[in-house]
Amino acid sequence: MQHTSATPIAWPESIEHGQSPSLAVWKFASCDGCQLSLLDCEDELMAVAGRVAISYFPEATTAMVDGPYDVSLVEGSITTEHDAARILDIRRQSRLLVTIGACATAGGIQALRNGRDVDGFTSIVYAHPEYITTLATSTPIADHVRVDLELRGCPIDRGQLLQTLAALLNRHALRLPTTSVCIECKARQTSCVMVAHGTPCLGPVTQAGCGALCPSFHRGCYGCFGPMESPNVPALRTQLGLLGLAGVDIDRLLNTFNTTAFAELEQTQIDERAPS
Amino acid sequence: MRRWLEVESGVVSGEPSIGQPGGQPIDWWVMRAGDLHRFISLLKSEFDEVIGPVAVDGVIRLRPIESADDLPTGFTEQQETGSYRLLETGTSLRFSYGLGPDSLKSIVHPPRSPVWTMRRHDGTLIVDQALHGTTTRAVIGARACDLRALDILERTQTGGQHTDPAFAVHRQGLFLVAIDCSHPAPTCFCDTGGDGPVADHGYDIAITELDHPNGIVYLVRVGTDHGRSLIESLHLAPAPRTFLEHRDHQHRSISREFIRELPKDAAKVVRLADHPHWNDVAERCLTCGNCTAVCPTCFCTDMDDIVGLDGETATRTRVWDTCFSMEYSHLGPGPHRTSPAARYRQWLSHKLGTWHDQFGESGCVGCGRCITWCPVGIDLTAEVESLGRPVEANA
Numbered sequence: 001m002q003h004t005s006a007t008p009i010a011w012p013e014s015i016e017h018g019q020s021p022s023l024a025v026w027k028f029a030s031c032d033g034c035q036l037s038l039l040d041c042e043d044e045l046m047a048v049a050g051r052v053a054i055s056y057f058p059e060a061t062t063a064m065v066d067g068p069y070d071v072s073l074v075e076g077s078i079t080t081e082h083d084a085a086r087i088l089d090i091r092r093q094s095r096l097l098v099t100i101g102a103c104a105t106a107g108g109i110q111a112l113r114n115g116r117d118v119d120g121f122t123s124i125v126y127a128h129p130e131y132i133t134t135l136a137t138s139t140p141i142a143d144h145v146r147v148d149l150e151l152r153g154c155p156i157d158r159g160q161l162l163q164t165l166a167a168l169l170n171r172h173a174l175r176l177p178t179t180s181v182c183i184e185c186k187a188r189q190t191s192c193v194m195v196a197h198g199t200p201c202l203g204p205v206t207q208a209g210c211g212a213l214c215p216s217f218h219r220g221c222y223g224c225f226g227p228m229e230s231p232n233v234p235a236l237r238t239q240l241g242l243l244g245l246a247g248v249d250i251d252r253l254l255n256t257f258n259t260t261a262f263a264e265l266e267q268t269q270i271d272e273r274a275p276s
Numbered sequence: 277m278r279r280w281l282e283v284e285s286g287v288v289s290g291e292p293s294i295g296q297p298g299g300q301p302i303d304w305w306v307m308r309a310g311d312l313h314r315f316i317s318l319l320k321s322e323f324d325e326v327i328g329p330v331a332v333d334g335v336i337r338l339r340p341i342e343s344a345d346d347l348p349t350g351f352t353e354q355q356e357t358g359s360y361r362l363l364e365t366g367t368s369l370r371f372s373y374g375l376g377p378d379s380l381k382s383i384v385h386p387p388r389s390p391v392w393t394m395r396r397h398d399g400t401l402i403v404d405q406a407l408h409g410t411t412t413r414a415v416i417g418a419r420a421c422d423l424r425a426l427d428i429l430e431r432t433q434t435g436g437q438h439t440d441p442a443f444a445v446h447r448q449g450l451f452l453v454a455i456d457c458s459h460p461a462p463t464c465f466c467d468t469g470g471d472g473p474v475a476d477h478g479y480d481i482a483i484t485e486l487d488h489p490n491g492i493v494y495l496v497r498v499g500t501d502h503g504r505s506l507i508e509s510l511h512l513a514p515a516p517r518t519f520l521e522h523r524d525h526q527h528r529s530i531s532r533e534f535i536r537e538l539p540k541d542a543a544k545v546v547r548l549a550d551h552p553h554w555n556d557v558a559e560r561c562l563t564c565g566n567c568t569a570v571c572p573t574c575f576c577t578d579m580d581d582i583v584g585l586d587g588e589t590a591t592r593t594r595v596w597d598t599c600f601s602m603e604y605s606h607l608g609p610g611p612h613r614t615s616p617a618a619r620y621r622q623w624l625s626h627k628l629g630t631w632h633d634q635f636g637e638s639g640c641v642g643c644g645r646c647i648t649w650c651p652v653g654i655d656l657t658a659e660v661e662s663l664g665r666p667v668e669a670n671a
């Protein structure tokens with residue numbers, strides 16, 4: 001497993017002074033799955049609760065302590081004017097801001113609306129579209145404020161979340177992998193679904209971190225962790241075509257959880273390779 | 277079937293070079309299906325774990341087995357660049373398949389291996405080195421190239437000044453039952469890249485599955501005293517000469533099946549650092565690292581350190597790394613092999629070139645795993661061939 005080197009983030013001062021740092025968990029446009037990953041850490045949750053002061057976490061507790069907060073975990077994407085203003089306020093109140101999940105780091109599935117007829121969608125979906133105020137786009141948190149650390153995935157990996165909290169609490173360097181899912185797939189000795197079954201898989205262009213979850217259930221990777229460090233999207237597209245996938249199906253596969261990330265990379269790579 | 281074997285054995289008694297009525301040690305024995313069951317039961321009683329080929333998830337893999345019933349009877353596979361398919365043969369052959377993705381590396385140099393744990397105690401840090409246990413393992417199904425790869429890997433891990441204790445312990449506990457290749461995959465090229473499809477050393481016991489017109493039999497030979505004592509305890513019949521002739525015939529016909537070869541100038545051309553072909557292959561390569569993971573001799577590792585939430589404990593685990601990772605070449609200012617071309621070049625030039633300088637041989641045994649398990653089917657023999665062509669011809 002390969003990692004980015006020590007994450008360049010400033011540790012909250014309160015940790016240096018031996019106090020329990022305060023933690024806030026915020027939600028924007030999302031399904032709550034990433035916050036639930038934190039609640040899912042049953043065995044470890046007591047240890048977390050013992051080391052941090054959970055100051056704001058509506059999903060888990062009614063206690064709401066005013067900021068500022070040492071660490072804010074932010075789930076979800078920005079889809080309304082109100083949220084665009086709220087994230088600015090949260091940033092002001094947070095020493096460290098960590099985005100969690102594909103919505104917060106890449107806009108999420110809801111970013112499929114970007115560049116499409118959003119008014120048209122609302123009029124089809126809602127009985128009273130006039131009550132809906134929404135932006136035309138779903139954008140990642142980093143498009144609005146400075147983000148100190150991103151935890152990717154849909155949902156995030158609870159192991160990565162715990163490692164991040166442990167590194168923050170103990171002032172330990174955090175290294176998250178930036179290589180392909182294939183590395184984890186081979187390490188857990190899963191049989192490659194692409195080579196052995198002909199199942200389309202985004203593992204080779206997707207960042208590791210999930211432990212190659214989908215291939216271990218005989219499914220191709222959906223790319224929910226977003227692009228790995230050097231994704232060769234055009235080469236994977238060629239191979240997916242050889243496996244019998246039509247162009248539109250390849251587009252759909254690439255654009256589900258990280259709607260624009262893979263497509264933009266692909267375009268850059270195509271441009272770079274074009275003979276000048 | 278029984279009668280037929282007796283008749284064949286009868287032929288043998290008059291042939292002193294193979295038979296041993298005069299108390300000479302036997303060199304070749306015959307096993308039939310029932311004997312194979314007895315043999316595996318014996319291994320189960322002798323070793324902590326018996327690992328053998330199993331058809332699982334559409335692939336023949338090396339996995340712990342309980343009995344001969346777990347073997348991939350009636351299965352074979354079809355391999356191509358970037359493709360593997362499990363097929364049924366409609367026969368009772370158990371070993372009529374080409375290599376799967378697992379090599380002995382997964383056992384002696386596992387993907388994750390604990391190094392130490394650390395804990396705080398009365399203000400001091402206490403380090404507990406990981407114990408690697410003394411599990412003994414019999415592995416059925418190693419091929420000639422696997423044995424050779426194990427030798428190569430062993431030189432990298434224990435051949436120099438610093439010995440890897442985990443490797444040494446795992447190797448020590450290994451008992452190897454080699455199976456001669458009867459159906460090499462079209463991705464294999466061990467005849468030009470390695471030693472060839474027949475195991476000639478490095479095994480405790482070696483078995484040829486013989487697809488004889490009169491029925492399937494297993495010809496057994498031994499390479500160590502331990503292997504001999506196990507086989508002798510089964511009281512098998514000596515192999516008749518006709519079987520050995522049939523075996524020679526089977527091997528000769530296999531040798532004609534190899535369609536790939538590693539160009540002879542491989543060690544030289546992979547050092548052409550500025551060759552434009554590196555950019556060509558980089559356009560196809562995903563830098564995914566599947567090739568180094570399945571390669572039976574790639575040994576590179578990284579350390580994964582995890583600190584407990586309480587800050588009182590930490591663990592260090594050694595994990596497989598790959599030169600296709602950016603972080604792999606991270607020196608002071610950052611990674612220095614950032615381009616995919618530089619990373620592909622590192623893999624090929626180390627494996628086939630500088631491995632000679634480092635360990636006195638090539639790092640490739642011609643198993644073809646990297647060709648089959650590359651998701652986009654990059655074939656190193658073809659890349660070496662392109663590197664050997666004059667530059668103009670590549671353009």
Ligand code: SF4
Binds near residue numbers: 182192195204220566
């Ligand atoms: S199944 Fe997907 S992630 Fe796993 S090795 Fe194959 S291509 Fe990579």
Ligand code: SF4
Binds near residue numbers: 572639644
């Ligand atoms: S380089 Fe490829 S063919 Fe050679 S030993 Fe490694 S996996 Fe096998």
Ligand code: SF4
Binds near residue numbers: 568573574575623627
């Ligand atoms: S080819 Fe790469 S991964 Fe394999 S041993 Fe050499 S440097 Fe390590």
Ligand code: SF4
Binds near residue numbers: 651
């Ligand atoms: S050669 Fe194939 S297996 Fe190796 S890194 Fe490139 S795409 Fe992956």
